[in-house]
Amino acid sequence: MPRQIFINLPVSDVAKATAFYTAIGAGKNPQFSDETSSCMVFSDTIFVMLMTHAKWAHFTSKPIVDSRRESEVMLALSADDRESVDRMTDTAGANGGKADVNAKQDLGFMYGRSFEDPDGHIWEVMFVDMSQVPANPS
Structure with missing residues (x-):
């Protein structure tokens, strides 16, 4: 069985956060959700509570940090291609998040953009073309 990751995030409004994460491609698992929490599923191995x-x-x-003012963690999701990176980041910006909170990364073989969710948690969406990765990418 592959390892799974369960990311837990404090949010100010569960319904608003649930709608945001649904818009960017996660599904809600009602078995582990109630009025105080939503279990959002990105894949068989990635869950956000x-x-x-x-x-x-x-x-x-x-104490819970104010993630709009302070940095707590940066989470990264892989994407299938550059278009998927752009689509998720643009969708985040159009659904209550903030797109491109960090500089766009384009190293040819690796492409990434970032966004904040409505509570200020930072996510990066990255595509890496493994066939183009240099032998020593430094």
Whole structure:
């Protein structure tokens, strides 16, 4: 069985965050969702759990950062091609997120763009053409 990743994110409005993640291509798993959280599924191995601040507090006593002002983490998703990178980033910007919060990356063999979700969490969408990767990409 391949490893899976479960990303947990505090959000200010679960319904708004759920709509945003649905728009950029995730499906909602109702089995692990309720009024305090939504389990969003990108693939068989990638899950994002959106939680209210109150529910988040059950898992950690650390304060929630204001991810619009402070950097907490940058998450990256792979894409099948450049067009998929552009489509997801543009869709994020058109559905309550902010597109291109970091500079676009275009190294020929690797192409990426970034966006913020409605709560300020930063995501990168990357396409890497493995057939074009240089032997020493530094």
